[in-house]
Amino acid sequence: MSTERIHIIADSTSDIPPELLPNLPITVVPTFVNFAGNSFPDDNVQLDRQGFYQQLPALRPFPTTAAASPGMIEDAIKAVADRCDHIIFLAQSTKLGSCYTQMRLAASSLPPDRYTLVDSQQIAMGFGWQAIIGAETALETGSVEATLDAMARVRKAVRVYCALNTLEYLQRGGRVGWAQAGIGTLLQIKPILLVEDGEVKSHAKVRTFSRALEEIVRVAHEYAPLDRLAIIYTTDAEAANALRDRLQDILPAGGRTIVTRITPSIGVHAGPGALGIVPLSAAWKN
Amino acid sequence: MITRQIFRANQNIAADGYLVKQLFGAGLVWLEQNKETVNRLNVFPVPDGDTGTNMFLTMRHAYLEIAHMEETNVGKLARAMSNGALRGARGNSGVILSQLFAGTAAALDGHDRMTAPLFAEATRAAVEYAYRAVEKPVEGTILTVSRMMMESVQNNYSHNPDLIMLLKRMIVAGRVALRHTPEMLPVLKKAGVVDSGGAGLLYIFEGMLRALCGKPMEAVAIEEAPVPVQHEETWEDALVPEDGLGYGYDVQFLMRGDGMNIEHVRRDIQAMGWSTLVVGDNQLIKVHVHVHTPGDPLSYAIQSGASLDDIVVENMQRQYEDYVHSRADRDGEGAVAVESRGPAVIAVAAGAGMKRVFLEQLGAASVISGGQTMNPSTGDFLNTIAMLPNEEIILLPNNKNVLLAARLAAESATGRSVRVVPTVSVPQGIAAMFEHQLHTGSGEAAILDVVADAMNDAASAIRTLEVTNATRDVEIDGLSVRAGQYIGLLDDKLAAAGDDVEAVVRDLLVRAGAEKAERVTIYYGSDASLRQAKALVESLIGQFGAAEFEVVEGGQPLYPYILSVE
Known part of the structure; x- marks a missing residue:
């Protein structure tokens, strides 16, 4: 009953919109958010995004996150191994989380020629676009090589820019690499974070959120013409839609523009009010 | 006041031992005045912040040797100083300094007075000795500075045999050489400093010149030459020891004995560590070496049959940590910092907090004190502009009473492109700085007019x-x-x-x-x-x-x- 040659297993920090999954050969393994003495998978079933973000400002102690266990990933492998020839494991940046390691452990049960392990060097839709375009390429070509090549090109071209409304969550999360966004400065700032080369960097520091959005709009135009664009947010859907409207002149057509809520396992670090873009320039194909 | 009994155009007039002693004393005093500045520059070979102190101690030891001598024969005085320096030599730079003296003494040996040609010969021999003392001479250090100073004497003494003129030429040449040390020695550039030993040597000669010209000895130091930092790497990272064991120990001692073989001692000591300096003769040898186990060179020297003296063992790892600490503190005081990309900004502000905001958070290259009560002059702007290496500079007057001075400075600054962003309050200046950061923080080259216009817009919006x-x-x-x-x-x-x-x-x-x-x-x-x-x-x-x-x-x-x- 082998209907697909290639299957992708990605972790949930890829933020792939759930409505796309039924049509793509992708399995998403959850990331866990630990709070109130429990550990919740961010699968939008046990942990409702809307509800979680409403609680977030009041949660004490502060939530922490953890990658899926190798056992869970093995379950995901078992569920698809019989109906595909090759599994591509795609993990969040190894500099930002441990999912890659868990995937490597779980995958060791497979013969080496039946899987490929890939560090997405990204998070959120910077990771998501790699999985989506990889899956599309897999369906079109059936070629592992072509799929990996497309994913590598996307990985090289894609960036995440995200304006934070508050530094508090970044600071409290204490993740290495996240903390260089200008904490401890004399004047308060609204940072715009940039994810590239697997790291979270500071793209710019401005004084007001509206100035941050101006900068994001400017940056988005630098990537035009766009093949894909994701608008990502933690709490303010209205602001996300308004940002999409401001980018009307460069929006890629149809389903190639996505407005999506950041998964709680990343959102705990970005905090309420975070808003960003994940542009993929059309030049990635060249 | 020093008797102006110095060699001049008439070569029959020569400097005697008395004058040399006074000059030497003046060099010592001026070095002492400035030794903390030299200490702060110290990053090579070990950032332990003691070059100024070491050079001063070495020099003082040399001076004490001659302080009470009635001798006026320059050859004998130079020999005594050289012996004193060798015994008192501390640290790398101190040992090199002692070799400069040793070379000088060798050249002056047997001479009663010093003439211009003899002065030239003494500088030549001094530099030769200094280079020879170091196992692998490194340019961009006190060696380079001394050599450039020496060359200026060689080029000038025959047609301008005046000690004051020669000293002036030496100092100019030395300053130029010092300013270029960061280009020769990457660790200096990364650390944003010039070479400390070279700076110390310049202070000694400046002291001599000041004494000759009757200038006071308690004035402030020459400016630290600012160095453009073009690396992502911070000075802290640049100074982290490459050796996983850390910087180790600095071991120094004197060996006394009869018929010692300095070549053998040098070879054996070199095998034990690094930054080795072994100088002296068959009766007295000064050893300086950096090692991880300080017992090794000491045991070796004792086993060789020599008697040891003046043993100094310093923990350089701890000195390095102290240096990093004090340097970090000092950086907070508003030293001249330089933006790596795009135009540099000079802002005017009053109040320590305001200055900190501009320098620490917003990356202004320099802040001039002033505002409502103390309006900086055009000259203040021009001086600050001259101190920066940047081609393109933006001035933020931050007060309407300062606007004119800034505009005049922008017009009269030669060889630079200077723009005034006419901010009339500190908050406007801060708003402008955020815009400056936005333009210069990303990878692309920032264009002066584009940056200045954006800064202007941001300032007007607040x-x-x-x-x-x-x-x-x-x-x-x-x-x-x-x-x-x-x-x-x-x-x-x-x-x-x-x-x-x-x-x-x-x-x-x-x-x-x-x-x-x-x-x-x-x-x-x-x-x-x-x-x-x-x-x-x-x-x-x-x-x-x-x-x-x-x-x-x-x-x-x-x-x-x-x-x-x-």
């Missing part, structure tokens, strides 16, 4: 509110104010007055449209406290929509509060 006390009774725009009352200025125009500072601030915020703003920043001055400023925010918060309030120490005089609304 509202400045200032609260001060009226100095006299006045009536302006229907507001009557009594002397001593609080007055509030909105964008430099009188807009509110009263006895209650909180009411004045509230009035200003309403007029500035703060209820629609995103951020209100309160910089409290030297006449207000953090507690007062926080209480002020408590009383205002919630009355102005969603605006975020923020309190920052400004430290500015005269204005208890300066606010920005954006």
Whole structure:
């Protein structure tokens, strides 16, 4: 009953919109958010995004996150191994989380020629676009090589820019690499974070959120013409839609523009009010 | 005051031992005055911050040797100094300094007085000895500086055999060489300093020249040459020891004995560590070496049958840690920093807090003190411009009384492109700086006019509110104010007055449209406290929509509060 040659297993920090999954050969393994003495998978079933973000400002102690266990990933492998020839494991940046390691452990049960392990060097839709375009390429070509090549090109071209409304969550999360966004400065700032080369960097520091959005709009135009664009947010859907409207002149057509809520396992670090873009320039194909 | 008994155009007039001694003493005093500056420059070969101290101790040891001698024969004096320096030599730079003296002594041997040709010969021999003392001479150090100084003497002594002239030429050549040391020695560039040993040597000669010219000996030091930092790597990272064991120990001692073989000692000591210096003769050898196990060279020397003296063992890893600590503290004091990309900014500000904001957070290259009470001059701007290596410079006057001086400076600065962004308040200057960061922080090259225009736009978009006390009774725009009352200025125009500072601030915020703003920043001055400023925010918060309030120490005089609304 082998209907697909290639299957992708990605972790949930890829933020792939759930409505796309039924049509793509992708399995998403959850990331866990630990709070109130429990550990919740961010699968939008046990942990409702809307509800979680409403609680977030009041949660004490502060939530922490953890990658899926190798056992869970093995379950995901078992569920698809019989109906595909090759599994591509795609993990969040190894500099930002441990999912890659868990995937490597779980995958060791497979013969080496039946899987490929890939560090997405990204998070959120910077990771998501790699999985989506990889899956599309897999369906079109059936070629592992072509799929990996497309994913590598996307990985090289894609960036995440995200304006934070508050530094508090970044600071409290204490993740290495996240903390260089200008904490401890004399004047308060609204940072715009940039994810590239697997790291979270500071793209710019401005004084007001509206100035941050101006900068994001400017940056988005630098990537035009766009093949894909994701608008990502933690709490303010209205602001996300308004940002999409401001980018009307460069929006890629149809389903190639996505407005999506950041998964709680990343959102705990970005905090309420975070808003960003994940542009993929059309030049990635060249 | 030194007798001007020095060699001049007439070569029959020569310097005697008495003069040489006085000059030497003056060099010592001037080095002592400036040794802390030299210490702070010290990053190579080990950033242990002691070059100035080591050179001073070495020099003092040499001077003590001759201080009470009645001798006027320069050859004999030089020999005594050389012996003293060799015995007192501390650290790498101290040992090299002692070799400069040793070479000088060798050249002056048998001479009663010093003439210009002999002076030239002494400098030549000094540099030759210094280079020979080091196992692998490294350029960009005291060696380079001494060599360039020596070459200036060689080029000038025959047609201009005047000691003052020669010293001046030497110092100019030495300064040029010192300024170029960061290009020759990458660790200096990364650390943003010039070579410390070279700087120490220059102080010694400057001291001599000052004495000859009758200048006072307690003036301030020459400026540290600012070095453009073009690396992502910070100076802290640059100085982390490459060796996983750390910087190890600095071991120094004197070996005394008969018929010692310096070549053998040098070879054996070199095998034990690094930064080795072994100098002397068959009766007295000075050893300097960096090792991880300080016992090795000491045991070796004892086993060789020599008697040991002046043993110094220093933990360089700890000195390095102390250096990093003190350097980090000093960096907070507003030393000249240089932007790596795009135009550098010189801002005018009063108050320690305001200066810190510009220098530490916003990356201004330099801050000139001043503002309402102390208007910097065109000359102040020009001097600061001259100190920066940047081709393109932006001036932020931050006060309307400073605007003109800044404009004149921009017009008269030669060889640089200078633009004035006409900010008339510190908050405007800060808003402009955020825009500057935005343009220079990304990878692309920032174009001066584009950056300056964007800074100008950002400055105009912000509202400045200032609260001060009226100095006299006045009536302006229907507001009557009594002397001593609080007055509030909105964008430099009188807009509110009263006895209650909180009411004045509230009035200003309403007029500035703060209820629609995103951020209100309160910089409290030297006449207000953090507690007062926080209480002020408590009383205002919630009355102005969603605006975020923020309190920052400004430290500015005269204005208890300066606010920005954006």
